[in-house]
Amino acid sequence: xxxxxxAFAPDGKTLVYSTYLGGIQSEQPHSMMADNQxxxxxxxxxxxxxxxxxxxxxxxxxxxGVPVSIENLPFASGTxxxxxxxxxxxxxxxxxxxxxxxxxxGVNSNLKIQYGDHSKGExxxxxxxxxxxxxxxxxxxxxxxxxxxxxxxxxNALFIRFTPDxxxxxxxxxxxxxxxxxxxxxxxxxxxxxxxxxxxxTTGAFVWPNTNSYGFxxxxxxxxxxxxxxxxxxxSLKYGTYNGTxxxxxNYALDIDYE
Numbered sequence: 001x002x003x004x005x006x007a008f009a010p011d012g013k014t015l016v017y018s019t020y021l022g023g024i025q026s027e028q029p030h031s032m033m034a035d036n037q038x039x040x041x042x043x044x045x046x047x048x049x050x051x052x053x054x055x056x057x058x059x060x061x062x063x064x065g066v067p068v069s070i071e072n073l074p075f076a077s078g079t080x081x082x083x084x085x086x087x088x089x090x091x092x093x094x095x096x097x098x099x100x101x102x103x104x105x106g107v108n109s110n111l112k113i114q115y116g117d118h119s120k121g122e123x124x125x126x127x128x129x130x131x132x133x134x135x136x137x138x139x140x141x142x143x144x145x146x147x148x149x150x151x152x153x154x155x156n157a158l159f160i161r162f163t164p165d166x167x168x169x170x171x172x173x174x175x176x177x178x179x180x181x182x183x184x185x186x187x188x189x190x191x192x193x194x195x196x197x198x199x200x201x202t203t204g205a206f207v208w209p210n211t212n213s214y215g216f217x218x219x220x221x222x223x224x225x226x227x228x229x230x231x232x233x234x235x236s237l238k239y240g241t242y243n244g245t246x247x248x249x250x251n252y253a254l255d256i257d258y259e
Contacts, residue, residue, distance in 0.1 A: 005021060006018040045082065063101055065102070099169075108182040126195075133198070177201075183197055186254075
């Protein structure tokens, strides 16, 4: 399977462009967002050693992983994250890069409850930067300005920031501990500049910077949601909380009321 991208005019009456994106093995898109110039950024996973990347990409080499089937779609060589940027008319691949370690990246395989949970994760464009909230099983992810340098024993949440041309990795960090974590959504507060991430965890071992947070203590039930806010200048964790009940809970997305 390849990624298929189709753009329509705002009234839905005109096909602006339609294109494939992929290589010899399977690809799956997880999230996309357009910038103010109309360039489309796509985040997903690939198992292809020949996925189209650009010459100035941060990583031009497929990193590999463990064969896995996701909703009956085979990823024979494991999964890497990809981020690609298409021109407004869809005719030019402006930027494209791999990102990953030696195990599977970009797949939320350990916290699945319902259909589609494997592909939870989000790309967000803000402050002239490209942010990702996702998951990884790799213990050797490239880290830059990391908040957490050591991977937990299972699945970790992973937060990433690239420059818009996808040539420079400015921030990447694990987020998690014992058990399983998944990064599922993200949003920039344009007033404070803080970057908010949401996801799911199975551990109560997080150390939040504010002991007065709503959910300073793990709620239980096997899974809790979490919300974590980072300072985008210092890459430090400013705020954090669990979000849940005594039953299973997951956070998939968030929005910010900053007015």
